[in-house]
Amino acid sequence: MGPVLAGVLQLLALIAALALAYVPLGNYMAKVYSSDKHWRVEKWIYKGIGADPDTEMRWTAYLRGVLAFSAVGVLFLYLLQRLQGVLPGSLGFKSIDPDQAFNTAVSFVTNTNWQSYYGEQAMGHVAQTAGLAVQNFVSAAVGIAVAVALVRGFARSRTGELGNFWADLVRGVVRILVPIAAIAAVVLVACGALQNFSGIHEVGQFMGGQQQWNGGAVASQEAIKELGTNGGGYFNANSAHPFENPTPFSNLFEIFLILVIPFALTRTFGLMVGSVKQGYAILATMATIWVGFVALMMWTEFSHHGPAFDIAGGAYEGKEVRFGVGASSIFATSTTLTSTGAVDSFHSSFTGLGGGITMLGMMLGEIAPGGTGSGLYGMLIMAIIAVFIAGLMVGRTPEYLGKKIGSREIKLAACYILITPALVLVFTAAAMALPTPGNSMTNSGAHGFSEILYAYTSASNNNGSAFAGLNADTQWFNTTLGLCMLLGRFLPMIFVLALAGSLAEQKPVPETAGTLRTEKPLFTGLLVGAILIITGLTYFPALALGPLAEGLAS
């Protein structure tokens, strides 16, 4: 079996597994967010945090919940790192510096999981497990909660109420993320991933010299790292590390975990707005872009020519031999089209165009299928923009899912799509214009520029993967990337929730033969086009100077 065929077969197996999980998981999540019963453990939690899970919240209250909870998360995580040196169970690691602690705290609370530290050399068991892993769960649940609030905005009428943030948050963790992550962790352990609290081992290398290995609750963190589209590795090598991702099967399983919730949420969305077909249309849009990107990635990585590539059977540099070019391509595309940012290969070492594909995936706003929750709401924002432009062409005031898209809705959606391009472009340009940030580049020329462009793209879109090569542990990068992550996560959430509130207050417009049919393939095609043109073209000049200049050079 050739490597191309192997890659394609893995892709097909992955699609089959995702298809199998789609309906049951989607239905289950819809039930979770529609049920009015509380589990006993949830009641304990509500009592513990003093929240009333049954009060309906308007968008402002919902937003206050999101922001307050996240602010507490950042503060807690910051202190945990700053105090690591005096906490037990820290493997003797020092406290983290303020700028890096800020960066890391923001990074994990925003579901970005950008890491400017080396996991195995900086974070002890407590920080990893009680700090980072906890945020892996709750930051993902916050994302889903915001998405569910937006969906409720579409589904509800003549009310400003969007549900209860605390209930959505707790249920997301207790009923969805924890159970699936628990099963996934067991599977990963079965594959050979590490799960212990052992200390640091000095190991001799084959070629001489010493190497440090430390254990930890790796498999459990790995499971939620993928499932919650977080991406922060226990080890610096992330999912390329054999303790995190030991076998080709575990690799494929991790890709499955990355994609399963974002895709299935479209089913949840369809059920909650009362038309699974609308969910399929969004699913089709996400799937079209994802499959297209994977195919492009495989093509660039397999077809790249040169003596070394031809002998290896593809662009093998920076990829794990045990996964191969095909599976690495699927992983790289999936991790950048979601807000995951876990890597099983080094994106910097991909071909020029391949690196460009990973960047473009993030630049589209990580909506195909995107992060847990954030993918769905990002895609729905784009659907609103597409409906607005194309909907006019059927001769009616644009409407989506029975809600009119007026100036208030467009204003909020337009603000949403402005944020990440502004963050990425302004900070990238600033880094290029200032004298010092450029010193962090490992490479020169177009590739060096790609390192910086990638970093800001990754942070602003809450992806978290790095292009490798960039020394990001400087005050400049820790601070600016931290700001990008913070603003790139919470500003859009403000607009999404405001939009949800505005939609929920509307009365529904009945569907007639004159209504734009948003569940048809035509609309899916239109949406894909709008995403590629509107979001993609914003970055064309920047991409041309980085990956395109490099990729088209040969």
Place this chain on the structure above:
Amino acid sequence: MTTDVEKQDPMSTPTLAPHQDAPTGHKTPEGRVGGGLFDPKQLLKSLPDAFRKLDPRVMVKSPVMFVVLVGSVLTTVFSFTDPGDWFGWTISVWLWLTVIFANLAEAVAEGRGKAQADTLRKAKTDTVARKVDGTVVAGTELSIGDLVVCEAGDVIPGDGDVVEGVASVDESAITGESAPVIRESGGDRSAVTGGTKVLSDRIVIKITTKPGETFIDRMINLVEGAARQKTPNEIALNILLASLTIVFLLACATLPPLADYAGTHLTMIVLIALLVCLIPTTIGALLSAIGIAGMDRLVQRNVLAMSGRAVEAAGDVSTLLLDKTGTITLGNRQAAEFMPVDGVTGAEVADAAQLSSLADETPEGRSVVVLAKERYGLRERELSGAEWIAFTAQTRMSGVDVDGRRIRKGAAGSVIAWVRERGGTVADDADRIANRISEAGGTPLLVALEDAEGARILGVIHLKDVVKEGMRERFEELRRMGIKTVMITGDNPLTAKAIADEAGVDDFLAEATPEDKMALIKREQAGGKLVAMTGDGTNDAPALAQADVGVAMNTGTSAAKEAGNMVDLDSNPTKLIEIVEIGKQLLITRGALTTFSIANDVAKYFAIIPALFAAVYPGLDKLNVMGLSSPDSAILSAVIFNALIIIALVPLSLKGVQYRPVSADRMLRRNLTIYGLGGLIAPFIGIKLIDLLISLIPGIG
């Protein structure tokens, strides 16, 4: 849409009165005010206005074009710093042209309304008002509540209601219709408009509007676009365009440090050129022209929309309330059949009916004569010594006494009573036939004769409402567009149902009172539907105000005109359907040009990016898929295309995108193909062609 309708409905009658000239409404007669046609001469004529609009205070209202204006100023300034640079100058010129073209589009759209406004102004000559107390004041000094007298030859000094008398009035100044109309006190025809002329008789008018706010003043403001406010959808679109402009502004503004790192320096001129190419200038330039032209299309159909919001709402309407009479059916009932009682032939009934109707000038009477001729070849005759009995509300009969024959036709009860009174016999089946006609939704008219053989019933004339030609097809189209039609009638449910079935409307409201109408509108609106209706009476006013689109007939009362958000000067209720289509066309044109504008960006990137960076990264020359001859020519071609496409699309924006009543799905597919796909491909071809031309100029290619 065709007017030669096949006869597929057994109930419809082939007999149409010869004087049937009521328009079916949907067909704009040829040769009407342009119908949205575009005359290139208008471009030249509007050029001075286009320059006048360069005022930044005006330009800032269109964020996209304002950015281009600032860009033009900047490139010009930079060109002065380097006067030898032909490239900078050429770019500056084309950027200025881009702005001018945009202003030109708006000026042309406004110019068409100006001509109409001038005509209206002529009607607003200085009038003198004679008050009832005998004082004479200038028309401009009237106040609300004043009573003024107008006699034949007087120009009515202000808007008001006739409170005394009846007069024929020439309203051609407003409607363009030369036939005079009757205005009388009381009832639904009491409103008069300032500037119109009394042709006969004397009326007393109570002034209802302040001078300067009269109908004609408002009309002038409307057609001139002075009162134009941005509509909700236009505002929303402007927001989206502004945000796209900001995105591309960021993309361009952040480029210099990136380019410097790459080893090439971008001049401001090049950056501004790139920016102007990327921001959605096409739609930004044409947006206001589209809006003005949409209002103008209504004006050309003699409809005045009081706000652009109403025009937009018309496109969203999902329920149309249509009055039966005049909209769905011809104004009057027509004779459809002569039905003899036993022992009498149809010809005898026709003969008697025709005789009795010869002097009857009502449409019903005329239709009897026409039917008799068509069915039985009975010609109109001159009768000497005939005594005509006119219809009165008391007798409810009309007829003729001639040559010893007394013929009567009229309501069943009255005619039967008349026959009995004369000791005649009433045929057994007369009542039955009459009932059958009633049940079928028609009106029975009994015909009786008294001659030497005594008084007797001859038969029954079946009068029925005649549905206008082509209405069924019209309603089918509306259904395809997702619009429900509801027929409103004062008829009983039986009659209403028969006509509703024949006309093919979706629903009907029988024995409708103004309260019923109001309730129906509120019910539809509660379901999220937008409702459109027409009305003319004072009792229609609340419903007109409640409806999302309320079209008042110009013949109606001032209360109705005040309540509605549109006025139809032709007073043709069928026009509601056209209004909906114009509303849709307005939105479609906006969407189509926005899509086109955004899709254009792809090609422009492929022209400009390789031109900027292929020198430092030769690989990027692969993106030069158009094979443009030189970097300068590539950038220039993109800028020139960007400017020319605005002028090229001016006719489309004024005329509106072609609209066909099909389902949303088909419409989207069609428009996406033309304006989406077309918008992707067209600039590749256009830029290449311009580049070919430019490369012929020595020193550039």
